[in-house]
Amino acid sequence: MHRENSNPDAMLYPIGIVRSTIKSRKNAPKQGLEDAPDAWLDVSPAVIEALDGLSVGDDIIVLSWLHQANRDVLKVHPRSDPRRRLTGVFATRSPDRPNPIGLHRVTIRRISGNRLRVGPIEVVDGTPVVDIKPVLASVNDD
């Protein structure tokens, strides 16, 4: 990756952290609906106001920073299956990619102060959260 292109403004700041029973990447399901558990999102008290308007039952998209990813990987065997041909990471959901942002569509189960109980979500305990967005049914979840 050509990091001389970097823009000093394009730094992500965690707005929260995932607290999950998944303790290592090896044990994480590949996608949320494959038996992933619910987890807590501990949202930073500094941004708690930004949660106003979210309710239990809402579907949201959690954007995570997949901090254990390898950013130099451009091709992978999909789903780590060596029988599948090497494929560009932009055609896969591999966590290994130049900017390892994870997208997780989850349902809010409970809200307790600055903590959201959400699921199912497949990320490991300690993963930083960088954004939360509502699912927009009217425009096809874009």
Added chain:
Amino acid sequence: MHRENSNPDAMLYPIGIVRSTIKSRKNAPKQGLEDAPDAWLDVSPAVIEALDGLSVGDDIIVLSWLHQANRDVLKVHPRSDPRRRLTGVFATRSPDRPNPIGLHRVTIRRISGNRLRVGPIEVVDGTPVVDIKPVLASVNDD
């Protein structure tokens, strides 16, 4: 926002740039399906391998860096309508938010070397692209 939390690894590097006929944020539609045009994604030659596996007709999610956003905003009037009550940005798709990452679900119209023609997409010309992901129908587009 408490930027002392910053993680020096969580820096985004552009993997491409949007070339659009939308030249200013004021003229941008609020969401992709409201008469937004198609645009070119010029992908960095350094990561061209990562496109392998994408085809014309595929639906993808483009992650952009909304470089004109105000990162200190925590509440907004949805859709800039002053009649709507102030709402936390995590319950809206406002570009103004702590980490202004945009999600754009688009269709690939054409592939020409390192350029993808995609649409509809509502971002302004010159917006950096930070990731491209396939839509996963089997797991409900998460």
